[in-house]
Amino acid sequence: DAGVIQSPRHEVTEMGQEVTLRCKPISGHDYLFWYRQTMMRGLELLIYFNNNVPIDDSGMPEDRFSAKMPNASFSTLKIQPSEPRDSAVYFCASSKLRGADHYQPQHFGDGTRLSIL
């Protein structure tokens, strides 16, 4: 089975440029998560969707960040304008809820390594 697919794997761009990260969740999963990981702050949840609807975006650092999920098989995370402090690894993860109180683990994509110069 195909796992979570992210693109690009690596992105190097200059400060001020727009950056778009892409994610295709596992088919049939109804939850999608965007995370950011740095050495200093560890793994941080940015936003998550349920059935394509954003549920909690409290982790989005500022208005420069935006995320969309136009359909069940595609999501984007956009940074505009980008800054050097946005450099990190960005992970997308998906999962499926089973039952009212039984939560399934998340499955992660390979990540996008973003460097803003």
Added chain:
Amino acid sequence: RKEVEQDPGPFNVPEGATVAFNCTYSNSASQSFFWYRQDCRKEPKLLMSVYSSGNEDGRFTAQLNRASQYISLLIRDSKLSDSATYLCVVNDIPYKYIFGTGTRLKVLA
């Protein structure tokens, strides 16, 4: 107090040793618990879910102690390939997962 706390390590152990990690969580209403493994520059991968009765998968044993609000991971007969960072994950509010900062393990030849 952090929502999920782990000893960052590193834990340096010889091959064949038994090593245990603990992870404490602050929300007594948390319902689901997991251990993930993350290799350097790779994505987190699910190692095992943690069930109330405790569970075992080969050399790995996970336990949950709700009264004291901690979960544990025991690795027996450590292999060089077990060297990684182990992340504790707790489901805090419905469908929001809180990751610990991870415990680094290095198994030495």
